[in-house]
Amino acid sequence: xxxxxxxxxxxxxxxxxxxxxxxxxxxxxxxxxxxxxxxxxxxxxxxxxxxxxxxxxxxxxxxxxxxxxxxxxxxxxxxxxxxxxxxxxxxxxxxxxxxxxxxxxxxxxxxxxxxxxxxxxxxxxxxxxxxxxxxxxxxxxxxxxxxxxxxxxxxxxxxxxxxxxxxxxxxxxxxxxxxxxxxxxxxxx
Numbered sequence: 001x002x003x004x005x006x007x008x009x010x011x012x013x014x015x016x017x018x019x020x021x022x023x024x025x026x027x028x029x030x031x032x033x034x035x036x037x038x039x040x041x042x043x044x045x046x047x048x049x050x051x052x053x054x055x056x057x058x059x060x061x062x063x064x065x066x067x068x069x070x071x072x073x074x075x076x077x078x079x080x081x082x083x084x085x086x087x088x089x090x091x092x093x094x095x096x097x098x099x100x101x102x103x104x105x106x107x108x109x110x111x112x113x114x115x116x117x118x119x120x121x122x123x124x125x126x127x128x129x130x131x132x133x134x135x136x137x138x139x140x141x142x143x144x145x146x147x148x149x150x151x152x153x154x155x156x157x158x159x160x161x162x163x164x165x166x167x168x169x170x171x172x173x174x175x176x177x178x179x180x181x182x183x184x185x186x187x188x189x
Contacts, residue, residue, distance in 0.1 A: 022175060
């Protein structure tokens with residue numbers, strides 16, 4: 001199995017390390033030619049969504065990624081990756097990949113110094129959730145399954161081949177969320 005990891009910004013190395021520990025080949029995607037490989041899944045890590053969105057356009061990656069997600073490529077977005085997948089972004093007219101029927105509020109939990117860790121349920125399994133200038137999901141469409149809430153805010157969802165979290169599971173030693181994504185890729189869930 002081979003999973004591409006967008007390597008423009010954020011904790012992409014941490015995602016690759018987890019994939020490798022799970023016996024999955026993680027491949028960095030830095031430019032369009034890197035995306036031409038045949039991937040079983042794709043991870044969109046955290047970072048600054050506006051910057052990543054701008055780079056996706058400049059590197060001609062935005063539409064090829066959108067097309068593959070629409071065709072069914074399993075994708076997992078964390079934090080900024082969740083924003084990139086959202087069809088609606090509060091107080092921002094610009095959208096990016098726009099394949100997930102969610103309305104996201106950027107930097108909803110405040111600034112960098114407002115970052116926090118919490119243990120909460122993801123798909124009925126307790127895990128550690130690091131939030132760093134995190135967004136949350138304000139609303140979801142009918143086909144979106146809520147997997148986690150924190151302080152009455154939606155922080156993890158799944159819609160068909162798409163998984164998104166407001167938190168950073170790659171910054172923990174618990175691989176439950178990555179294993180969940182692998183099971184999605186394999187069609188086990």
